[in-house]
Amino acid sequence: MDFVAGIAAAAIILFARFITAVRAVWQGIEPVPRQRVYFANHVSHGDFILLWTVLPVRMRRRTRPVAGADYWLKSPIRRFIGRDVFNAVLIDRNRDSRTDDPVAQMTEALDGGASLIVFPEGTRNETGTRLLPFKSGLYHLAKARPAVDLVPVWIDNLNRVMPKGEFVPVPLICTVTFGAPLHVGSDEAKDAFIARAEQALLALSPDTQSNGR
Amino acid sequence: MTAAHLDLIKLLAGLAAILVAASIAGYVLQRRLSPDGSNAVVENLNDRVKAWWVMIVLMGLALLFGRIGIVLLFGFASFAALREFVTLTDTRRGDHWALASAFFLILPFQYYLIFIDWYGMYSIFIPVYAFLLLPIAAALRGDTDQFLVRISEVQWALMICVFCVSHVPALLTLQIPGYEGRNLLLIAFLVVVVQSSDVLQYVWGKLLGRTKIAPDLSPSKTVEGFIGGAASATLLGAALSWMTPFTPVQAGALSLVIVLMGFFGGLVMSAIKRDRGVKDWGHLIAGHGGFIDRLDSVIFSAPIFFHIVRYWWSTT
Numbered sequence: 001m002d003f004v005a006g007i008a009a010a011a012i013i014l015f016a017r018f019i020t021a022v023r024a025v026w027q028g029i030e031p032v033p034r035q036r037v038y039f040a041n042h043v044s045h046g047d048f049i050l051l052w053t054v055l056p057v058r059m060r061r062r063t064r065p066v067a068g069a070d071y072w073l074k075s076p077i078r079r080f081i082g083r084d085v086f087n088a089v090l091i092d093r094n095r096d097s098r099t100d101d102p103v104a105q106m107t108e109a110l111d112g113g114a115s116l117i118v119f120p121e122g123t124r125n126e127t128g129t130r131l132l133p134f135k136s137g138l139y140h141l142a143k144a145r146p147a148v149d150l151v152p153v154w155i156d157n158l159n160r161v162m163p164k165g166e167f168v169p170v171p172l173i174c175t176v177t178f179g180a181p182l183h184v185g186s187d188e189a190k191d192a193f194i195a196r197a198e199q200a201l202l203a204l205s206p207d208t209q210s211n212g213r
Numbered sequence: 214m215t216a217a218h219l220d221l222i223k224l225l226a227g228l229a230a231i232l233v234a235a236s237i238a239g240y241v242l243q244r245r246l247s248p249d250g251s252n253a254v255v256e257n258l259n260d261r262v263k264a265w266w267v268m269i270v271l272m273g274l275a276l277l278f279g280r281i282g283i284v285l286l287f288g289f290a291s292f293a294a295l296r297e298f299v300t301l302t303d304t305r306r307g308d309h310w311a312l313a314s315a316f317f318l319i320l321p322f323q324y325y326l327i328f329i330d331w332y333g334m335y336s337i338f339i340p341v342y343a344f345l346l347l348p349i350a351a352a353l354r355g356d357t358d359q360f361l362v363r364i365s366e367v368q369w370a371l372m373i374c375v376f377c378v379s380h381v382p383a384l385l386t387l388q389i390p391g392y393e394g395r396n397l398l399l400i401a402f403l404v405v406v407v408q409s410s411d412v413l414q415y416v417w418g419k420l421l422g423r424t425k426i427a428p429d430l431s432p433s434k435t436v437e438g439f440i441g442g443a444a445s446a447t448l449l450g451a452a453l454s455w456m457t458p459f460t461p462v463q464a465g466a467l468s469l470v471i472v473l474m475g476f477f478g479g480l481v482m483s484a485i486k487r488d489r490g491v492k493d494w495g496h497l498i499a500g501h502g503g504f505i506d507r508l509d510s511v512i513f514s515a516p517i518f519f520h521i522v523r524y525w526w527s528t529t
Contacts, residue, residue, distance in 0.1 A: 021296060021495065163306050170312040171292070173300040173495055 005084040012085065016046070016053045020161060020174040024054035027204065028180030029151060033059050035115055036149045036181070037106075039138055041131055041201060042119035043159040045071075050155055051117055052086065054176045064109055065117040066102075068093045089116065093123075103140045110145050117153075120197070126164050131202055134194045142184035142193065149181035152197065154204035177204045217395040220456045224401055225273055232269060235262045268507075272404070276397055280328065280385055283400065287382045288324040293504040294374035294512075295320065297495040301485075302366040307356030311347045311367050319343050320375050327379055330386040332529065339376040344368055373512055374505070380515040387519075387527040392458040402457050402464075403471060403518055406450045407510045410472045411479075413449075414442025431483040443472045458526055467521065471514040478513025482506075 016022060024031070033056075040051055048065035055063055069090040072082030082088045089109045092098035106116060118141070120134040142150055157174040182200055184193050202208055239259040247255040275282035295316060304312060319339065326335035348364045384399045418438025426434045450468025454461040482505060486494065495503025505512075523529070 021293070157300065160304075163309060166309050166313075168309075168313040168317065170299070170309060171296040171316050173296060 002084075005080075008081065008085045012049060012081075013053045016049050019169050019171045020050065020158070021171075022050050022054055022174045022176060025175055025177040027177055029149075029178050031056050031059065031178075033062070034149060035110065035113070036151050037110070037116045037118060037138075037141060038063070038151045038153045038178075039118050039120050039197065039201065040153040040155050041205075042121050042124050043126075043155070044124065044162055046158055046162060047119065047155050048086070048117045050158060050174060050176055051153055059115065062113065063115040063117060064089050066091060066106060066109075066119075070094070089114075103137055103144060106137075106141050107144045110141075110148060124164075130205060130207065131198060134198055136190060136194065138197055139184065139190045139193050142182075146184055146186075150183065150197070151181050152179040152201040152204055153177065154179070154201060154206075156206055175206070177206075179204045217398060220395070220398055221276060221401065224398070224405070224456060225269070225276075228269055228405070232262065232265055235265075264507075272401075276401075279397075280382075283382045283385060283397070284324050284328045287378055288320065290504060290508065291320055291324070291375045291378045292316070293495075294378060294508055295370055297503045297505050298370040298374050299367075301489045301491065301494070302363075302370065303359060304363055304366060305356065307354040308351055308363055308367060310354065311350045311364075314350065315343075315347070315367060315371055315375075319371060323375050323379050324382070327383050327386070332383075332386065335379065335383065339371050343371055347371075377512040377516050378508065380519040381511065383519055384515075384522070386529070387523055388529045389458045389522075389526045390528060392526075395456075395458075398456040399522070402450070402453055403515065404511065405453065406446055406468045406471050407475050407514055409449055410442055410446035410475055411510055412442075413445045414438045414476070417441030417445070427480055427483075430480055430487060434480075439476060443469070443476065446472050467518065470521065471518055474514035474517050475510030479509050481513070482509040 038051060040047060048067070052060055052063065052065065065086055065088045067082060067086075067088045067090060069092050072078050072088060072090055082090060089105055091102040091105055092100060106118070109116060118138065120138040121132040122135040122137075123132070125132050138150070142148075154177045155174065156177065157172055160170070161172050161174065162169045179200055182197060188196075239255070239262050242255045243252075243259060246252045271286065275286040278285075299312060299315075323335060323338055326338060347367055351360070351364055351367075381400055381403065384403065385396045387396060387399070389396075414434070415438070417440075418433065418435045421437040421441065422433075422435030424436040425432060426436055426439060447465050447468045450471070451461045451465030454464035457464050459467060482494075486492065493503050494505035
């Protein structure tokens with residue numbers, strides 16, 4: 001299964017590069033193998049694939065996306081991709097029915113040595129706004145493991161490649177921009193930290209950087 | 214076949230020799246002037262030389278596989294160019310079908326037509342059929358905002374990145390009496406003249422450049438660089454007449470046309486970049502910006518070169 005998963009991963013990466021010629025921009029942080037939580041904007045199911053694709057191979061192996069179990073356990077093929085190929089930390093997004101605490105699952109993965117990819121908006125952003133308000137999970141995770149770098153990552157253009165409801169992607173060049181890491185202050189309030197994290201992520205968007213085209 | 218291959222090998226060996234010299238010069242310059250990678254001009258030069266190696270190897274491989282190799286190589290170049298071009302347009306949701314069919318139907322079909330040598334179709338497929346059908350696909354989606362701008366951008370992207378580029382492999386389909394089996398050399402001639410004109414203009418501009426030609430468009434282009442580069446590339450083209458069906462004078466005249474179209478094509482593409490607020494089309498080739506940055510002069514010269522040669526030399 002590992003071998004098949006390796007082939008599948010290589011095929012997915014090749015396909016992602018073919019469609020998006022994706023390029024990493026490291027702004028204020030270097031691609032070195034430190035333990036990190038990458039938090040990114042979320043517009044498509046392909047987001048973590050792009051982020052994962054641009055990481056150097058060694059870091060990629062130790063980086064696990066955090067994803068909704070409801071989506072990734074729905075069919076055998078999704079389960080294979082989610083579990084075996086990406087080794088995702090699958091969390092139950094339904095507050096009422098869930099038995100596991102997502103933050104506990106994530107800290108457990110961190111304690112196992114992995115880096116994480118999280119989407120603090122909690123769901124895909126299908127509105128016209130650039131970013132949905134963050135859920136509080138990022139704050140609780142930062143509080144639980146304050147030493148881990150929280151790295152904002154802006155994924156640009158993927159929403160144009162594959163808008164909601166389309167099944168054929170349009171090849172367009174995408175970039176993945178990594179920003180300077182954040183840490184939660186020892187007496188920083190939840191709302192203040194969340195606002196700071198949102199700002200740090202928005203600041204990486206090309207629209208912000210070029211003041212809109 | 215063998216004589217053509219011999220000429221091709223001569224040409225590739227010549228280019229490789231030039232590149233070896235350039236690589237050595239780049240290495241020495243780097244040791245002397247930029248040991249810590251701080252001299253931007255030297256680093257830029259070395260990046261260009263490296264990219265040139267990649268291009269020569271790719272060309273060599275494609276030539277080895279003959280027609281199918283060339284068609285696939287330029288088909289991929291078209292794909293990469295189209296991807297860069299569309300990235301910079303204002304297309305949106307409503308254009309999704311039109312864009313997806315541009316990439317996955319129109320582009321492969323155009324190159325298939327070239328491969329099977331259906332001149333009557335490949336020369337009008339994009340200017341007529343795609344031109345009329347794509348706006349229909351966009352209109353059916355119902356989004357009328359900026360409609361004319363959006364459909365024009367898609368058509369322009371296809372004309373530039375697919376239609377024009379596909380005229381390079383189309384050179385293989387020409388039937389020139391006494392030149393059978395050697396058409397690959399026509400491609401080599403076109404590419405060498407265009408690219409050396411770019412390089413020579415850069416060199417002449419660095420050496421003597423004073424008067425800017427189009428300061429608003431392309432600040433690095435100078436009258437001195439243009440005249441020196443155009444003249445020396447024309448002479449180079451005339452000197453390459455041994456690999457073409459042309460006399461030295463004809464080869465020189467065709468080279469001049471190629472060089473002029475390439476130069477002005479570069480200006481047009483710069484104007485588009487300015488309009489979109491970017492410096493390079495992309496970042497696919499280190500030191501060369503994007504694919505279109507390398508192809509822009511070929512894009513404008515290939516169809517004209519193709520039609521001149523077809524009209525006066527080809528029997529088809």
